[in-house]
Structures are given as structure tokens and as C-alpha cells.
Amino acid sequence: MASQIEKLKSKANDAFSEENYDEAINLYTQAIALDGNNHYLYSNRSAAYIKAYKYKEALKDAEQCLKLKSDFVKGYSRKGAALLLLKRYKEAINTYEEGLKIDPNNEVLFNDLETARKAATKGSKTDVIVVCSSSKFLFEKICEAGGKSVLASYKSQFKKSPNSVISVQADGELASKKIYFLSWTADADTSILRESIEKFVSDAFEKAVEENQQSIAFPAIGCGQFGCSIDIVAQTMIREAHRKQQEHDISVTFVIQPERTDIYNEFQNQIQLLEAEISPTNLKTMSAIVKKGVIEIEQGNIIKQKVDVIIGTSSSVFLRQAITEAAGSEVEKAYKKELKSHPNSTLIAVSSGALSCKQIFFVQWEPNDNEEILRQSIIDLISTVVQNMISHKFTSVAFPAIGCGLHGCSTQIRDLPWKIKFVVQPDQENIYDEFCKVLITHDDVHESKISQLPPTWKKSTEHKIRFIVSATTDEYQCIVSNFDVTMKGKYTEIIHIERIQNERWYRQYIAHYEDFLRRLNEDTEKRLYHGCPEQAASLIMEDCFNRSFAGVNGTVYGFGVYFSSNASYSHGYTRPNANGERCIFIARVLVGKTTKGNSSMKTRPLGFDSTTDEKHIFVTYHDAQAFAEYLITYK
Numbered sequence: 001m002a003s004q005i006e007k008l009k010s011k012a013n014d015a016f017s018e019e020n021y022d023e024a025i026n027l028y029t030q031a032i033a034l035d036g037n038n039h040y041l042y043s044n045r046s047a048a049y050i051k052a053y054k055y056k057e058a059l060k061d062a063e064q065c066l067k068l069k070s071d072f073v074k075g076y077s078r079k080g081a082a083l084l085l086l087k088r089y090k091e092a093i094n095t096y097e098e099g100l101k102i103d104p105n106n107e108v109l110f111n112d113l114e115t116a117r118k119a120a121t122k123g124s125k126t127d128v129i130v131v132c133s134s135s136k137f138l139f140e141k142i143c144e145a146g147g148k149s150v151l152a153s154y155k156s157q158f159k160k161s162p163n164s165v166i167s168v169q170a171d172g173e174l175a176s177k178k179i180y181f182l183s184w185t186a187d188a189d190t191s192i193l194r195e196s197i198e199k200f201v202s203d204a205f206e207k208a209v210e211e212n213q214q215s216i217a218f219p220a221i222g223c224g225q226f227g228c229s230i231d232i233v234a235q236t237m238i239r240e241a242h243r244k245q246q247e248h249d250i251s252v253t254f255v256i257q258p259e260r261t262d263i264y265n266e267f268q269n270q271i272q273l274l275e276a277e278i279s280p281t282n283l284k285t286m287s288a289i290v291k292k293g294v295i296e297i298e299q300g301n302i303i304k305q306k307v308d309v310i311i312g313t314s315s316s317v318f319l320r321q322a323i324t325e326a327a328g329s330e331v332e333k334a335y336k337k338e339l340k341s342h343p344n345s346t347l348i349a350v351s352s353g354a355l356s357c358k359q360i361f362f363v364q365w366e367p368n369d370n371e372e373i374l375r376q377s378i379i380d381l382i383s384t385v386v387q388n389m390i391s392h393k394f395t396s397v398a399f400p401a402i403g404c405g406l407h408g409c410s411t412q413i414r415d416l417p418w419k420i421k422f423v424v425q426p427d428q429e430n431i432y433d434e435f436c437k438v439l440i441t442h443d444d445v446h447e448s449k450i451s452q453l454p455p456t457w458k459k460s461t462e463h464k465i466r467f468i469v470s471a472t473t474d475e476y477q478c479i480v481s482n483f484d485v486t487m488k489g490k491y492t493e494i495i496h497i498e499r500i501q502n503e504r505w506y507r508q509y510i511a512h513y514e515d516f517l518r519r520l521n522e523d524t525e526k527r528l529y530h531g532c533p534e535q536a537a538s539l540i541m542e543d544c545f546n547r548s549f550a551g552v553n554g555t556v557y558g559f560g561v562y563f564s565s566n567a568s569y570s571h572g573y574t575r576p577n578a579n580g581e582r583c584i585f586i587a588r589v590l591v592g593k594t595t596k597g598n599s600s601m602k603t604r605p606l607g608f609d610s611t612t613d614e615k616h617i618f619v620t621y622h623d624a625q626a627f628a629e630y631l632i633t634y635k
Contacts, residue, residue, distance in 0.1 A: 005031050009041065016044070021052040025599065026556045039068040039075065046078040050085065054600055058082040073103045077112060084116050090258050092116040126253060127213040129176045130204045132184045132221045133166075142179060147171045154181055165207040178213065180204050186226035190317050191336075193228060197221065197236040205244040215251040220263050230263055234270040235318060242274060273425070286436045286515050294419045297435045302423040303327075306356045308394035311385060313365045319400055323360060327353030335362060347384050349392075358394065361385060389418075398423050401431050426606060433622045436515070457501050465541060469497045469630070479586065479630060482527075486568040495581055495633040505544050508624035509588065516590050516609070524592050524609075527629075528563035528618060530585040531570035534577045537631060540585065544623045557597030558604070558611040560619040563589050563626065569616060576635075586630040591618050 012027035028045035035041065042065035049058035062079035065072060076099025083092035096113035100106060131142050143151040146168075153168045158181075166181040184200045187193045200221060208216050218237060222228030241252045256264045286297045302310055302319070303326040312320045324332040331353035338348045348362045365381045368374045389397060398421040424432040456475060458467055469476045479497055516524060532540070545561040564570050567584060574582035592609025597619055601611055604621045611619045620626050 005034050005038070005041075008034075009044070012044065012048075016048055016051070019051070021048050022556060022598075024048040025052060029556065037068060039065045039072055042068065043072070043074055043078055046082065049599075050078075050081055052598075054598060055082050055085045057599055059086065071102050073099050073106055073109065075099075076102070077109060080109075080112055080116065084112075084119060087119075088258070089116055089119055092119075126176050126215045126217040126251075128178045128180055128204070128208050128216040129170070130180045130182065130216060130218045132200070132219060133181045134184050134226075135219070135221070135224065137224065138219055139181075146179065150179060165203050167207060167211065176217070178211065180207055180216075184221055186222050186228050190229075190232060191321075193222075193232060194236050194321060197233060198240045201237055201240040202244060205241075205248060205250065208250055209248050213250065215253070217253040217255050219255055220260075220267065223260070223263050230266045231270070232317070234263070234266045235273075238267065238270045238274060286511075296419065296421045297424065297432065298421055299424050299426050299432050301425075302398055302400045303355055305398040305421060305423060307396040307398045307419065307421060308358045309361055309385075309389060309392075309397040310355065310357045311397065311399045312360065312362045313381070313400075314362065315366050316400070320362060323355075327351075327355050327360065331360070347388055349388065357398075359392065361388060395419065397421065401425070401435065433624075436511075454506075456499065465500060465502045466631070467499045467501060469499050475499075479632070483567050483584075483632060486566050487571060490568060490571060491582075491634045493635050495635065498631045498633070500541055500628045500631060502541060502544075502628075505624070506627055508544075509590075509627035512590055512622070512624050516592050520592060524590060526563075526565065526589050526591055526618070528565055528587055528589045528626075529567045529570035530561070530563050530587055530626075530628075531573035532583070532585070533575040534581070534583055537583045537585070540628055541631070545587070545620070545626050545628070555599045557613050557617055558599070558601035558619040558621070560601075560604075560611070560621040561626065563587060563618050563620070565616045565618075580635050581633055582635070583631055583633045585628045586632065587626045587628050589618060589620060589626040591620075592625075594618065 008027050008031040012024045012031065015021070015024040015027060025045060025048045028041055028048060032038070032041050032045070042061045046058045046061035046065065049055070049061060059079065059082035062075055062082055065075040066079060069075065076095055080092045080095040080099070083089075083095060093113065093116045096109050096116060099109045100113065103109065129142065131138055133139055143154070149171045150168055154166055157166045157168070163183065168179045168181065170176045170179050182200055182203060184196060187196060201218065204216060204218070218241070220230075220233060220237070222233050223230050237254065244250075245252065254267055256267065303323055310323065312323050314320075320335075324335055327350075331350050334350045335348060338345070338350065342348070344364075346364045350360050350362070352359055363381055363384055365377060368377060385397060385399075389395075395417065396419040401422055401424040422435055424435060469479070476497055480494065483494075513525060530540075530545070562573075570584050571582070574584060576582050590609065591612070593607065594610045594612045595605060595608045596614055597611025604610060609625070610621070
């Protein structure tokens with residue numbers, strides 16, 4: 001094994017020297033799979049990731065390298081470089097300083113430290129730093145860094161206008177032109193808290209516009225001593241800043257304390273959610289007839305649905321806020337008035353305001369860890385909605401994907417000519433897929449091509465899923481002919497070819513096939529190969545190409561299931577059993593709209609269905625996006 005690792009490492013080093021960084025990453029990854037405790041391999045792959053502009057992956061490898069060997073100086077150089085490129089300047093400086101403690105005379109680390117310090121000075125400059133004067137810690141730190149003149153100026157202006165934005169000339173060590181001091185108070189009431197955060201951001205923005213400033217930096221207010229909900233703070237600050245940016249061209253930065261990774265991650269998450277909403281994307285829908293009614297699953301925004309009723313619940317403050325804000329202030333007032341008058345009401349109905357629907361139902365519902373209680377609460381929720389729709393003579397409704405699922409839905413609309421929509425956020429690909437999977441396999445869904453099994457399939461009363469294909473058939477000869485294109489001379493015999501007849505999996509796949517065809521207006525199905533050990537093959541035939549095994553054979557083009565049009569490439573991922581036999585699947589794969597992948601992709605990018613190396617490899621991210629049609633067993 002040692003010689004194989006050295007061989008892979010040598011090839012990877014050559015690829016790196018030739019600037020073929022993706023290949024280098026792939027080879028280092030293979031070597032790491034054989035020896036996960038080799039700190040040199042993580043260090044080298046970190047360098048390759050940096051060259052490939054994959055800085056987050058580079059940082060992870062550098063951290064793993066140092067975890068394996070904490071006195072490895074080059075590991076600090078790798079980690080510092082990744083942090084520097086991620087613009088995490090303070091952490092980069094700390095990393096280089098840690099490395100210099102081990103090797104004080106290391107010239108490379110010393111030079112890198114100076115670079116990081118210069119970048120921190122340059123990168124942290126902004127026209128305005130916003131300070132919440134209610135935050136004792138931040139207030140004292142800013143005044144300390146700004147010197148006596150900042151504190152004196154603040155006190156002078158505060159006496160004159162204690163409730164206005166206090167604009168002070170920056171001084172001392174502060175990398176800005178101005179400091180804005182704003183008073184702010186936290187509140188336990190979520191609506192009041194949101195309004196106060198919005199005002200804080202808006203007032204600072206207006207002052208910056210008045211003074212003709214071009215950039216502004218906000219702290220994450222309320223997340224420290226006040227203990228406010230981080231997700232509420234992050235969402236409100238980001239959305240209000242974005243709203244103001246539509247009016248004024250000012251650059252915005254949110255400054256998070258380095259040790260508060262929880263706050264940083266939530267701000268990143270909220271930015272991604274906002275980007276998903278405002279970015280154009282090829283959103284998906286799936287529908288099925290259930291008796292007299294129709295159920296649709298759609299990726300989109302619930303507030304834009306053109307139905308009679310849209311649903312909000314008491315469990316989602318964010319959703320309620322989004323709906324009432326879009327509907328208008330009168331709707332928000334009406335909701336608050338009804339809630340105050342009837343706090344225990346299971347459903348509050350208000351007018352639609354500026355929305356395209358006829359009415360909004362806010363239903364009282366809370367999630368529960370107990371599955372049976374949760375299921376019953378979902379059924380109760382839908383029942384409440386159905387009863388109120390009947391009384392109002394409505395025939396279409398949109399539910400958000402808030403845990404309500406499809407449970408109990410079809411049984412209550414089976415005899416009603418209604419349209420029921422479940423709207424999933426564009427970035428929640430996995431949730432959309434799960435809703436579709438339930439819809440596809442539901443007993444009440446009217447049959448289409450889903451029920452039409454291939455003519456080559458044999459009937460079985462024994463629940464068999466593996467059937468030997470006769471070597472005398474055209475079916476067999478066609479499979480072997482295609483297999484030999486790249487595998488001729490690389491095997492001695494084909495033991496047998498089995499047809500996989502997993503009906504449940506096939507039905508799910510065909511439903512996806514029809515959805516892809518309808519959505520893309522073209523057939524994107526490919527016959528591709530997938531090599532694996534015998535034990536994995538048995539699991540796949542029973543439970544499809546499960547993504548939980550993703551990463552076993554690398555993640556160079558994304559964290560999914562890998563297929564190739566080249567059988568000899570897939571052969572490289574097979575393993576001989578005790579008899580020296582190997583196995584390769586022939587799979588029907590829906591590649592859909594595909595794009596060049598990379599190892600940072602945990603799921604397909606928005607607007608795409610798969611990733612690829614742009615040659616012969618395709619990566620899928622949904623279990624029913626591929627169907628194992630045949631299994632070739634050979635030596």
C-alpha cells in the first residue's frame with residue numbers, strides 16, 4: 001500500500017507542477033483514502049485547492065494537517081494563506097504568529113505575516129463604522145480605538161440630540177472616515193424587535209446618504225449581551241440593508257467577532273437565501289391528479305402564488321412577517337388586531353392586500369418531535385384549512401413547506417375539484433425532491449407512464465428484482481457490444497448480466513423522467529456506467545443510488561453519485577470478490593441541465609440538475625434521478 005500511496009503522491013505532484021490542479025486534487029484524494037493520517041497529503045492538497053480557487057476546502061485540509069501534526073510549520077503557512085484569501089485577516093495573522101512561535105526564523109511565515117497585516121489594514125477600511133451605543137462592549141472598544149477626541153465629540157453631540165444619529169469624525173486606530181452612534185433597544189416581541197432593527201439600519205443608511213458616504217459597516221446588534229435570536233437579527237439586517245441598497249448605491253459590510261462562528265454562519269445563510277430569491281433560476285414543478293383534485297409541488301415564493309388562499313402558520317415567524325410585509329401594513333394591522341381579540345383561535349383569516357390571492361389563512365400549528373403527534377397535527381392543520389375553504393367557497397390553496405408534508409392531504413381533497421400547491425423555497429432542493437418522491441409514490445395518484453413497465457421485464461410472484469439476461473438475446477448482445485467499446489481486452493469473461501426489476505424505484509425514476517421532459521422540452525436521459533464493490537451493488541439494487549454513500553470514491557465534481565459513459569473508467573472503482581469477480585451497473589441517468597462541477601458543491605447549483613467534468617463524468621444529487629437497469633458481473 002505504501003508504494004501505491006507514493007505513486008499517487010508522485011503523480012499528483014507532477015499534475016500540480018503542470019498546473020493541472022483538479023487532477024492533482026483527485027490524485028491526492030485517492031492517496032488520502034488509502035492513508036487518512038498522512039499530514040503531508042493534506043498539506044499538498046490544500047496547496048492544490050488554493051491554486052484551484054477553492055479556499056474553503058484549502059482551509060479544511062490545512063486544519064486537518066495541523067490536527068494530525070501540530071508542529072508542522074508548513075501547515076500554518078497553508079492555513080494562513082487560505083484564511084488570507086477568504087479575507088479573514090485577523091485569523092490569518094493569528095495563524096502566522098502561531099507558526100512563528102514554532103519556528104521564529106522562518107522567513108516565509110514572517111513575510112506572509114506582513115502581507116496579512118497590510119491586507120487587514122487595507123481590507124478593513126470603510127467610510128462609516130456603525131456603533132450601537134447601547135452595547136457597552138462595542139462602545140468602549142470603539143472609543144478606546146478612536147481616542148479621546150471621539151468620546152469627547154460623542155458626548156458633546158449627545159447632549160444636544162440624544163435620539164438622533166450621532167456622526168463623529170474617526171480618529172486614532174480606526175480605519176474609517178466617520179463613526180455613527182445610534183441608540184437601540186432589544187425587545188422580546190419579535191415584531192417590535194424587527195421594526196427596531198430595520199430602523200437602526202435605515203437611519204444609518206440615510207445619514208450615510210446625507211453625508212455622501214460610499215461604504216458602511218454594521219455590527220450584528222443584539223447577538224451578544226442582549227441575547228436576541230441570531231436568525232432574526234441576521235435576516236432583518238440583511239434584508240433591510242438590501243432594500244436600502246435598491247435606493248442608494250452604498251457598499252455594506254457586516255462585521256462579526258472572529259470567535260462567533262455561529263453568527264457568521266447565520267449571516268452567510270441569510271445572504272444565500274436572499275440571493276436565491278432574487279437570482280433568476282429555472283424553478284421546477286411537479287403535479288399529479290388525485291381523484292377529482294390536483295396536487296402540485298413547486299419551487300418558488302409563496303407570496304407570489306396566484307391561488308384563492310395562501311397559508312401561514314404560528315410556528316414560522318419569518319413566513320408570517322414575509323406574508324404581511326408583502327400584503328401591506330393594513331393586512332399586518334388586521335392580523336395583529338384579530339390575534340389580540342382571539343389569541344386562541346386555530347385560524348385567523350385576513351384580506352390579501354397587495355398579494356395575488358383572495359385571502360390569507362394564518363393557522364395555529366406547532367411542530368413536535370413525536371412522529372405520531374406530528375402526523376396528527378398535520379392532518380388537523382389541513383382539515384382546518386379545508387373546512388374554512390369550503391365555507392368561503394375557495395378551490396385553490398398554497399401551503400409553504402413548513403413540515404406540513406403531504407400527510408392527510410389527498411384523503412381530504414379526493415372528492416373535491418381543488419388545486420393544492422406546496423411551495424418550496426428555491427434553495428431547498430432536497431425538500432423539493434422529498435415532496436416529489438411522496439407525491440410520485442402516493443396510492444391515489446392517477447397512473448400514467450409510471451405504471452407502464454418495460455416490455456423485457458418478466459413477471460414474478462416471488463418479489464424477485466434480479467433476472468439473468470439470456471446470452472442468446474439481442475438485449476444481451478447489445479449490452480456486451482457497448483461494454484466492449486472501452487473494456488475489450490480488460491476482462492477475461494462475462495459471468496452473467498442481470499436485469500434489475502425494482503418496480504418501486506422504476507416508478508419513481510419514470511416520474512422524474514416525465515418531469516424532466518416537460519420542464520426541459522428535451523430528452524436528457526443517458527445510459528451510463530457505475531462501478532462499485534459487490535456489497536455496495538446489493539444495497540444499490542434494493543435502495544437505489546443512495547447519496548449517503550457520496551464521497552466514498554471522491555468528490556472532485558460534487559458531493560453526489562458518480563456515473564461515466566466510459567466503462568473502463570467505472571471499472572477503476574470496482575473491487576474483485578473472493579472469486580475474482582467484479583460488477584458494473586448500466587444505469588439510466590437523467591443529467592438534465594448540467595454544469596461543470598467542483599468539490600465544494602454539496603448539491604447541484606440552482607438552475608441545474610447535475611454536474612460534470614465536461615467529458616464523460618456526470619454527478620447526480622437525487623436518489624431517483626438514476627435507475628440501475630442492468631448489472632454486469634465479469635472477471
